[in-house]
Amino acid sequence: MMGITERKSREKENRIKQIRDSAATLFYKKGYAATTIGDIAALAEISNATIYLYFKSKDDLYYSLVEPSLDRLSKRLIAIANTKELDPESRIRNVISATYDFYEGDPDAYHLVSRYEASGFSKVLSKDKLHQLKELMSSNINQLEIVIADGIALGRFCESNPKLTAIIIWNTFMGVIQFQENRLAEGSSDYRRSTIDGAVEIILQGIRKG
Amino acid sequence: MMGITERKSREKENRIKQIRDSAATLFYKKGYAATTIGDIAALAEISNATIYLYFKSKDDLYYSLVEPSLDRLSKRLIAIANTKELDPESRIRNVISATYDFYEGDPDAYHLVSRYEASGFSKVLSKDKLHQLKELMSSNINQLEIVIADGIALGRFCESNPKLTAIIIWNTFMGVIQFQENRLAEGSSDYRRSTIDGAVEIILQGIRKG
Amino acid sequence: MMGITERKSREKENRIKQIRDSAATLFYKKGYAATTIGDIAALAEISNATIYLYFKSKDDLYYSLVEPSLDRLSKRLIAIANTKELDPESRIRNVISATYDFYEGDPDAYHLVSRYEASGFSKVLSKDKLHQLKELMSSNINQLEIVIADGIALGRFCESNPKLTAIIIWNTFMGVIQFQENRLAEGSSDYRRSTIDGAVEIILQGIRKG
Amino acid sequence: MMGITERKSREKENRIKQIRDSAATLFYKKGYAATTIGDIAALAEISNATIYLYFKSKDDLYYSLVEPSLDRLSKRLIAIANTKELDPESRIRNVISATYDFYEGDPDAYHLVSRYEASGFSKVLSKDKLHQLKELMSSNINQLEIVIADGIALGRFCESNPKLTAIIIWNTFMGVIQFQENRLAEGSSDYRRSTIDGAVEIILQGIRKG
DNA sequence: CATGAATGAGTCTTCATTCAT
DNA sequence: TATGAATGAAGACTCATTCAT
Numbered sequence: 055m056m057g058i059t060e061r062k063s064r065e066k067e068n069r070i071k072q073i074r075d076s077a078a079t080l081f082y083k084k085g086y087a088a089t090t091i092g093d094i095a096a097l098a099e100i101s102n103a104t105i106y107l108y109f110k111s112k113d114d115l116y117y118s119l120v121e122p123s124l125d126r127l128s129k130r131l132i133a134i135a136n137t138k139e140l141d142p143e144s145r146i147r148n149v150i151s152a153t154y155d156f157y158e159g160d161p162d163a164y165h166l167v168s169r170y171e172a173s174g175f176s177k178v179l180s181k182d183k184l185h186q187l188k189e190l191m192s193s194n195i196n197q198l199e200i201v202i203a204d205g206i207a208l209g210r211f212c213e214s215n216p217k218l219t220a221i222i223i224w225n226t227f228m229g230v231i232q233f234q235e236n237r238l239a240e241g242s243s244d245y246r247r248s249t250i251d252g253a254v255e256i257i258l259q260g261i262r263k264g
Numbered sequence: 265m266m267g268i269t270e271r272k273s274r275e276k277e278n279r280i281k282q283i284r285d286s287a288a289t290l291f292y293k294k295g296y297a298a299t300t301i302g303d304i305a306a307l308a309e310i311s312n313a314t315i316y317l318y319f320k321s322k323d324d325l326y327y328s329l330v331e332p333s334l335d336r337l338s339k340r341l342i343a344i345a346n347t348k349e350l351d352p353e354s355r356i357r358n359v360i361s362a363t364y365d366f367y368e369g370d371p372d373a374y375h376l377v378s379r380y381e382a383s384g385f386s387k388v389l390s391k392d393k394l395h396q397l398k399e400l401m402s403s404n405i406n407q408l409e410i411v412i413a414d415g416i417a418l419g420r421f422c423e424s425n426p427k428l429t430a431i432i433i434w435n436t437f438m439g440v441i442q443f444q445e446n447r448l449a450e451g452s453s454d455y456r457r458s459t460i461d462g463a464v465e466i467i468l469q470g471i472r473k474g
Numbered sequence: 475m476m477g478i479t480e481r482k483s484r485e486k487e488n489r490i491k492q493i494r495d496s497a498a499t500l501f502y503k504k505g506y507a508a509t510t511i512g513d514i515a516a517l518a519e520i521s522n523a524t525i526y527l528y529f530k531s532k533d534d535l536y537y538s539l540v541e542p543s544l545d546r547l548s549k550r551l552i553a554i555a556n557t558k559e560l561d562p563e564s565r566i567r568n569v570i571s572a573t574y575d576f577y578e579g580d581p582d583a584y585h586l587v588s589r590y591e592a593s594g595f596s597k598v599l600s601k602d603k604l605h606q607l608k609e610l611m612s613s614n615i616n617q618l619e620i621v622i623a624d625g626i627a628l629g630r631f632c633e634s635n636p637k638l639t640a641i642i643i644w645n646t647f648m649g650v651i652q653f654q655e656n657r658l659a660e661g662s663s664d665y666r667r668s669t670i671d672g673a674v675e676i677i678l679q680g681i682r683k684g
Numbered sequence: 685m686m687g688i689t690e691r692k693s694r695e696k697e698n699r700i701k702q703i704r705d706s707a708a709t710l711f712y713k714k715g716y717a718a719t720t721i722g723d724i725a726a727l728a729e730i731s732n733a734t735i736y737l738y739f740k741s742k743d744d745l746y747y748s749l750v751e752p753s754l755d756r757l758s759k760r761l762i763a764i765a766n767t768k769e770l771d772p773e774s775r776i777r778n779v780i781s782a783t784y785d786f787y788e789g790d791p792d793a794y795h796l797v798s799r800y801e802a803s804g805f806s807k808v809l810s811k812d813k814l815h816q817l818k819e820l821m822s823s824n825i826n827q828l829e830i831v832i833a834d835g836i837a838l839g840r841f842c843e844s845n846p847k848l849t850a851i852i853i854w855n856t857f858m859g860v861i862q863f864q865e866n867r868l869a870e871g872s873s874d875y876r877r878s879t880i881d882g883a884v885e886i887i888l889q890g891i892r893k894g
Numbered sequence: 895c896a897t898g899a900a901t902g903a904g905t906c907t908t909c910a911t912t913c914a915t
Numbered sequence: 916t917a918t919g920a921a922t923g924a925a926g927a928c929t930c931a932t933t934c935a936t
Binding site: 482485486489520521522523524527 | 898899900901902
């Protein structure tokens with residue numbers, strides 16, 4: 055009895071996922087403006103109109119992709135930052151690991167997120183949505199900052215501006231991914247994980263006390 | 265007497281500069297696809313058609329902005345990297361200084377350049393132009409790499425992958441700028457230069473030997 | 475029940491026909507370059523964009539008009555030319571009759587076809603399409619040539635270059651139509667068919683043996 | 685003293701001729717709509733604006749080409765038609781010869797003229813100019829008609845509609861030129877003159893009495 | 895629920911024409 | 916006289932979005 059409603063519901067979920075996956079792939083590959091609703095519909099193997107059954111607009115679809123991805127990552131990082139029982143260096147490595155896992159598990163989502171600030175779509179989203187995204191985005195860096203501040207308080211890291219160090223680490227991560235992806239695309243082996251790890255060690259070395 | 269030709273020529277230069285400035289501003293603020301020729305013309309206070317007097321296409325205009333800026337920066341960095349008589353740390357600081365000067369002197373150009381890898385405009389430029397841009401872009405990181413390798417060879421820096429360190433520094437620069445610009449936009453004081461310097465010191469600390 | 479799909483299909487066919495008819499009329503009246511997509515859309519009472527639902531480009535629309543018309547006429551003429559059991563004079567008259575019927579049944583298509591060589595649209599169509607059209611076009615004259623050659627072989631027509639005679643007949647046809655249409659437009663009676671017939675008789679007289 | 689004015693005047697004439705020649709070439713090769721003022725200016729090696737010193741508009745330039753060419757040909761044909769002392773067949777051959785000479789001497793002018801009716805530029809010229817052109821155009825056929833009527837009156841040609849016969853001859857001429865030009869363009873030898881002559885003979889044979 | 899079809903509002907680009915020099 | 920520069924108006928084509936079925 056309930057089965058039909060259930061199945062319908064499941065199918066609906068699938069349909070939505072299908073759209074989002076296609077959209078994420080394309081937004082990442084071609085950018086917001088260069089991706090058309092038609093492209094997304096084609097990739098999802100549905101009609102243009104169907105997208106509008108589930109999303110109010112192209113805008114809305116975009117936001118619906120970035121927001122939960124960013125949210126998911128944020129929650130993970132918050133959890134890690136709060137494992138106060140671990141030593142700060144390990145927690146930093148864990149933050150990086152989690153971010154890398156997030157990236158590996160859903161590269162499109164990662165790119166959407168990582169790129170968000172860089173893309174000029176502040177013109178494209180409503181003030182509200184934009185603000186919300188900025189909050190989430192900065193939360194990630196904040197978690198790093200918390201761990202570093204802890205490290206300084208514990209005397210493990212040199213005195214320094216923890217926010218600055220957080221920014222350095224965060225941007226290094228994004229930069230390395232970008233760079234190594236480029237090389238990967240040009241046929242090189244996959245050094246993404248190992249380079250990330252190396253970079254973190256250099257920075258830890260730079261802030262470690264003694 | 266010769267004045268007329270001269271003035272004409274100067275006016276033409278001005279007109280071109282006017283267009284390029286408007287274009288740079290808008291491409292930076294809204295991205296390539298979201299910027300229309302009409303927007304640019306309006307900002308430059310000329311007609312759409314006039315743009316086509318000086319640039320073959322929107323594409324061409326875009327490229328004409330990115331390429332020489334990047335070229336200029338590249339040349340500066342190459343010069344700095346080759347002042348072998350200076351100690352490596354100073355040379356790294358000089359590279360950063362030069363990049364910062366470039367940024368400060370022409371923020372639009374900088375953003376166009378810095379964003380190049382992040383933007384999806386591999387779909388937008390011809391293979392040729394794209395390749396050329398990639399070359400120039402990677403040259404900048406290469407200069408840093410050279411200095412770092414020198415430092416390692418001289419025993420000043422720890423053994424490490426110089427390319428990796430270069431990437432870290434480069435991305436840190438871009439990240440810090442981005443971050444501090446956001447804060448600036450939200451009303452904070454201007455900590456751009458000082459944060460950059462702080463970040464460089466952390467990294468130098470991280471790679472310095474002994 | 476099945477009716478819906480059927481009706482939809484019919485409506486779609488109609489829409490396409492609507493567009494083609496409007497296009498044919500305008501291309502004939504004003505020529506390719508002077509006819510705008512907007513003109514066609516207006517005449518068909520649809521939006522510009524709708525045309526692009528059914529045709530890839532203005533080019534494509536033009537070609538889609540000329541090609542099948544020419545093809546249709548070609549096939550008819552080939553059939554007539556091959557009724558070897560008929561005497562050559564009758565076959566020539568039949569070719570002319572068929573061409574006239576074609577003209578009468580779809581004057582726009584005829585004009586598109588007849589004008590093809592004269593119009594400068596070799597600059598407008600792709601090499602491929604242009605070649606195909608030239609083939610079809612020359613096929614028509616070839617059919618006449620075949621019949622004339624038969625007539626010469628059978629001793630009914632004077633020795634002469636059959637291709638030349640074919641050209642004479644073909645161009646006479648087109649010229650007479652053009653001329654009589656002009657007069658018609660100026661209010662004269664309709665002498666198209668009768669003049670055509672008269673002209674053919676003169677030419678037959680000119681090539682007939684004995 | 686007068687020399688300067690004279691030279692100026694001569695230069696002006698040259699300039700105008702230069703423009704007209706370029707225009708004629710291009711209008712013929714690419715058609716009215718597809719030929720731009722810029723094309724013409726480039727070929728004439730002057731600036732766009734200069735054209736407007738001598739011609740009110742593109743339209744005007746076009747007309748200024750067609751009209752005098754057609755006029756020139758008309759006058760010649762009128763003269764020939766009135767050499768009543770010659771026998772009709774010779775006069776017909778002379779008309780054809782004169783038309784061929786005209787064609788050979790200035791192919792661009794010929795094409796402009798021959799194509800006039802076929803081109804869709806009734807939409808492009810003013811009623812007045814259009815009417816004038818039509819008059820001139822039909823005058824040419826009228827001259828042929830006069831000769832043919834003379835031939836019939838003299839008992840040399842069969843009873844028939846002289847206008848019809850004139851049309852046949854006229855269109856045959858244009859058709860043969862077109863056809864042989866196509867072949868020429870494809871690398872064949874030049875059979876233009878000989879084919880014309882052959883065609884005329886066939887037609888004369890068709891209308892000759894006895 | 896799903897979609898084929900339609901379109902209004904743009905986008906880039908071209909061109910005939912004008913005008914200050 | 917000649918022209919370099921500028922532009923309004925238009926043209927082909929695209930796309931997010933709606934709606935009847």
